[in-house]
Amino acid sequence: MTDQVTLTIDGREVTVPKGTLVVDAAEQLNIEIPVFCSHPKLDPVACCRMCLVEIVGPRGPMLQTACSVPVADGMVVNTQTPQVKETQEATLAFILLNHPLDCPICDKGGECPLQDQTMRYGPGFSQLLEPKRRKKKHYMISDTIVLDQERCVVCWRCIRYLQEWEDKPQLALFERGGATIIDIQEGKPVTAKTGGNIIDICPVGALTNRVSRFSYRPWEIERTPSICNHCSVGCNIRMDSRTHTLRRIVGRENMAVNDQWICDKGRFAHAWVNHEERLEMPLVRKEGALVPASWSEALQLVADKLQAIKGSSGADAIGGIGSAKLSNESNYLFQRFFRQIVGTNNVDHRNGSDVTAIATGMPALADVMKPQYGPDPKVDTIFLFGVDPSEELPILDVHLKRAVRRGKAKLITAHPRTIELTRYDGPHLSYKPGTEATLLNGLTKAALALTKEKPEGVEKLVADVDNSALKNFCGVDPDAVEAAAKLLVESEKALILYGPMAARGEIGQQTVNGLTNLALLTGHSERLGYVGLEANSQGARDMGLLPNRLPGHAALDNSDMRQRLERAWGCTLPKKAGKGYKTLLNEAGSAVKALYIMGANPASERPQWAANLEKLEFLVVQDLFLTETAQLADVVLPALSWAEADGTFTN
Incomplete structure (x- = not known):
């Protein structure tokens, strides 16, 4: 059971799990601590200083960042003292010094945390007597994302998302002090398949959607929960419409599917819904x-x-x-x-x-079994056979990469092409198209040598596959095959996913049979699943x-x-x-x-x-x-x- 600690916030006690951050503990008491850089899906950096609170220690009360300090048993936190309020006002005054007066035309206006917090915690006047700094405005950092550096509050959320979730550090901090800006690296645009999520998590209007800019005001839109129709992950989305016209799509949280993220195709590729060439009558x-x-x-x-x-x-x-x-x-x-x-x-x-193998042959395994995979796969090994998540299922790709990078799971890939996931450590089997069944028999044979139980008939089935066949016919390294088999045998819970590339054509049934044999032999048949490409x-x-x-x-x-x-x-x-x-x-x-x-x-x-x-x-x-x-x-x-x-x- 998770260790619990009890602390006092503004005179009220609360008990939370050990390791909880002060800002999250306060939320359980419905006590709002203002934040900019803090985000529940990103690691804390405590760079905006908006969340400073008084924490009473041996030397008396001291200002500390609520978004980065974990709770401790007996801790006393004050969020409403004169010093805290003065600090919040000063922090906002500093942020607003060079912030442009774009609110009437900014897409974020009406749903902007900076507006809300300025009204609640900020000063009632500007402290700037000198001309404001001028920075780049309406600056395209990708085909679909517009950056306004004058609006940026340097919270790092966009940088951290691309690093922590996409593993693509395509944005960075430049200059120092009050001249600090966020910009693309070496003039190269943001190409991450889910890069549009930085628009959603930006606390101001610094990052906006080129597709929907200036087409709505937040208080005018009708919000409708829905499901993305671009791939089989089934990301939860929210469709925002104005005057019966779809204006934008944003992510909707579902911790069992997409967390709160969506890919750029799901976010931006919806112009066809309102297209003038739509059929209107028979x-x-x-x-x-x-x-x-x-x-x-x-x-x-x-x-x-x-x-x-x-x-x-x-x-x-x-x-x-x-x-x-x-x-x-x-x-x-x-x-x-x-x-x-x-x-x-x-x-x-x-x-x-023509994925006939999914509709015939072995319905108990190929049709009915739908292993769960999502933000937290809860497996120690991931085996992808004939599927390229980065191109075909970007949100699945994000979650798999995060699991591998954080050491929660090891990775095995098998694909005719070099896919993006091959940049991570693990056995990568780049086979020749058409040799899937032989490769799987080779994996089964290697796994058979490492298991105590020898199911009847399996040895005979894979007897003809040797290192020469793997190397010359399949085009894979036999050592990599052995390493992959060893990982599958030693894993307690392995997720095995295959896609249409593996299951199509005349050899599709042989491939599905081979995957089934391998999954049964290594004890992972409950987590063997087919990943279709279409939404349904x-x-x-x-x-x-x-x-x-x-x-x-x-x-x-x-x-x-x-x-x-x-x-x-x-x-x-x-x-x-x-x-x-x-x-x-x-x-x-x-x-x-x-x-x-x-x-x-x-x-x-x-x-x-x-x-x-x-x-x-x-x-x-x-x-x-x-x-x-x-x-x-x-x-x-x-x-x-x-x-x-x-x-x-x-x-």
Whole structure:
């Protein structure tokens, strides 16, 4: 149990865990101690001096920084003495000496800690008699972040975030004393994938969002909690809108997922939501051209054509392609429509990557198991196979890097490319594409030599893999393979994550089997998991948007699930396995007569698929824009973006 200490703050006792900072102990009593540099997610530096309080010691009361001093048993703290108030006023007066009078045009105005603390603790007049210092204003330090050095209070929050979380010291302090400024290093812009978080934690308007500058005032915006739709991490966000237009996106705290951080793609890439080319009404093809139509006309045409094709060619001549970018509710209703109304299992969502290994073979391990990973992975080893978090899942990357840098976990990577995480110590296996199964058998063989238990059949399975195969065929160092196997065997809790690169194509099933064998042998099968790239990759599978799985990952011949669904839907479900994404598009215009495509754009992926779509008897596309696929459609239905619809994602 954590040691507890009791102290007195402003005459009131409070008991907190040993090691708690004074500022956090005061917060438990609802006593506000003003801060600028202090932030709960950053290490303390005590540089702004705003949080000075009196702490009574053997020599009497002394001013100390509440943000950096840990509590002690019997400590007495005073936050309201005349000396404390005088110091707070003097600190604010110093900060305001050269601070510009930008409040009427500053994006931070109305939600600015400097404004709030000046009103509550500051002087009522300016003490500056000389001209203010002039520094750089409206200075681009990245494509999306604007720095105003005149507004900066030199709290170091931005510097510390980039160092402590991104491990990229791309901002630094320059000059000294009152001339101190924060600037980019050697003229190089901030390139951190999550660099936009420094905007959120800046206590003033020194760092602002170029995408949303001057487009709102804080008291005018409507705040809506939501989930980011750019990758499968599922970062919690808040969407701020004004006049029914999305203006900005900021992080929303969820300690089980993203802490309070979001990546730059999630923060800045939302202009498409308000884009002028968004579809606003249905389109139907008449005399070779798409023309506006009413909803009733468009929907009636879709119903009539699908019914006619079902009658002439059968239900299996019709197929549906959904999207892992859409909500659970949308994907559930989409697959239900095809199974209940059309009468076919021809539904899928796995665009192009064709990760068949995740939907077949070993559902108990590949489908259902979802190991938790987030701000605190609570594991001692992290093994990434065929996944590049920095490029694909930036917030996961931030948390993994922090765990490795702080000594909480050791790292193993296996990837055809040199990824960013390879700059950290650990076995890094840069294999040749297509050799995944052999590499995993080599890892299993090396692990087998280090374990006492020898599961039946495993030795025979990996007998043909030797150092020569690893070196010449896979292109990896056999010593690195042995080191990785040793780490996995010796680890108490290892997290093993793999992505679409490892599970796609003809060898995908072999790769998933190899990972499963390795995880079972080393005792980490509970923490083996697939990391999809799309926002709702997991949810789309959960909802049954697959040609060979019902909702809940149930097999098509699962009698219990079939009976439950048939009772709920009032129909008889089709038994024949459906056609997947690639098959539907390869057979479009021949065996497949009609397609309903929702949120996908296969015409942009392969010229042959675009040609096949033109041969269809009937094509329905539901999307936000007139995409390459929508331009080929007979009926185009507008869709709501994730920012406009209610629903859920499964990360």
